[in-house]
Amino acid sequence: MKNLIVQKYGGSSVADSIKLKKVAEKVSGRIKKNFKLVVVVSAMGKTTDNLIKLSKEVSNNPVPRELDMLLTTGEQVSASLLAIALNDIGIKSKSLNAFQAEILTTGDFNQARIKNLKIKKIRNLLKEFDALIITGFQGITEEGEITTLGRGGSDTSAVALAAALGAKCEIYSDVAGIYSTDPRLHPAAKKLKYITYDEMLEMSSLGAKVLHSRSVEIAKKYGITIYCGSTFSDEEGSFVMKKNIEQPVVSGLSVMDNQTQVTLSNLPLDFTLVHQIFEKVAKEGLNVDMISIISNSGLNISFTVIEDKKTHVSKALSQILKGMKGFNIDYSSGYSKISIVGIGMKSSSGVASQYFMALKDIPVKLVTTSEIKISCLVEEKYKDKAVKSLISTFEL
Numbered sequence: 001m002k003n004l005i006v007q008k009y010g011g012s013s014v015a016d017s018i019k020l021k022k023v024a025e026k027v028s029g030r031i032k033k034n035f036k037l038v039v040v041v042s043a044m045g046k047t048t049d050n051l052i053k054l055s056k057e058v059s060n061n062p063v064p065r066e067l068d069m070l071l072t073t074g075e076q077v078s079a080s081l082l083a084i085a086l087n088d089i090g091i092k093s094k095s096l097n098a099f100q101a102e103i104l105t106t107g108d109f110n111q112a113r114i115k116n117l118k119i120k121k122i123r124n125l126l127k128e129f130d131a132l133i134i135t136g137f138q139g140i141t142e143e144g145e146i147t148t149l150g151r152g153g154s155d156t157s158a159v160a161l162a163a164a165l166g167a168k169c170e171i172y173s174d175v176a177g178i179y180s181t182d183p184r185l186h187p188a189a190k191k192l193k194y195i196t197y198d199e200m201l202e203m204s205s206l207g208a209k210v211l212h213s214r215s216v217e218i219a220k221k222y223g224i225t226i227y228c229g230s231t232f233s234d235e236e237g238s239f240v241m242k243k244n245i246e247q248p249v250v251s252g253l254s255v256m257d258n259q260t261q262v263t264l265s266n267l268p269l270d271f272t273l274v275h276q277i278f279e280k281v282a283k284e285g286l287n288v289d290m291i292s293i294i295s296n297s298g299l300n301i302s303f304t305v306i307e308d309k310k311t312h313v314s315k316a317l318s319q320i321l322k323g324m325k326g327f328n329i330d331y332s333s334g335y336s337k338i339s340i341v342g343i344g345m346k347s348s349s350g351v352a353s354q355y356f357m358a359l360k361d362i363p364v365k366l367v368t369t370s371e372i373k374i375s376c377l378v379e380e381k382y383k384d385k386a387v388k389s390l391i392s393t394f395e396l
Ligand code: ASP
Pocket: 010, 011, 042, 043, 048, 049, 074, 136, 137, 150, 151, 152, 153, 154, 155
């Protein structure tokens, strides 16, 4: 279909009736320029957080299926309200929930993945309506169960719809695009005009809460360019796409707090043990991040986990290491992981040297690298200093 755009509006853009009406005006403006729109919405403001809080008031451990039944109500409210507002200003529009739009997902409640989108119905409806408003974040299983895609998942709904419909994709929120680092923490952060899928994936897995990672994976797979912009200003946003036309060496920096470093020292020099440890940790569903292994007279293993998994990890490790003697385990919390990301690192040398020059006064605990990323672990008290120094070194 010609001139079809999928737009997504985040929770803060539809937080109240005044904002919803402004979004309706924005949608209407586009339709008057001869576009048809599929609009994906998040729940209003902090609705999802509040629903989760409510569920915790009745249970410490809400049943995942019921939690999804609960959370999906949020998006149904904003979708229908937006359709009401649009009809009120003369735009032929209709809202659809995931069941009606037939967004099929796996049955993993709270973290389902989209499997299939039946776009025939949407295409037909677009002949009759100028705007279809679709609830983000939710899907249904083959069996008709209602699921959600994980927190922040409405980005993924939007990108998947754009891919299936062969449409452009625009994601609107209260920030005007993607920044080299979090603009709320570092006001001097630079807005990026372009960022590649891989850089963006690193950034979101590193804690930059900009786009749902899965949405970027889908965009990469189907070659969808995502435009990220501000809902209520005309400031130019950022494009997430295949190539970064500007190719800076380092494009972004992100920080993840609440890291615990687990250090096992003086283990026997037995590499099957390394396998057993990480197998156990994986079986427990624990996410291990930075890993370092040093073998000399004994084996020393160090890795990081998120702080609130500390007890879980220590339980798992004591099961594996039961009966063994002569080694030490240490759990140190209060660390931050700071990463710089850039597709240009692949082809330039000296990045590591600049990186360590920037961190020369800071005790770095662990370092990991990939082709397009360098991360280090530092005590939280050194975080600001490290971030400032990296920002100025790499002109972020
Ligand atoms: N409303 C959901 C959330 O808060 C989905 C989203 O906003 O993307 O996580």
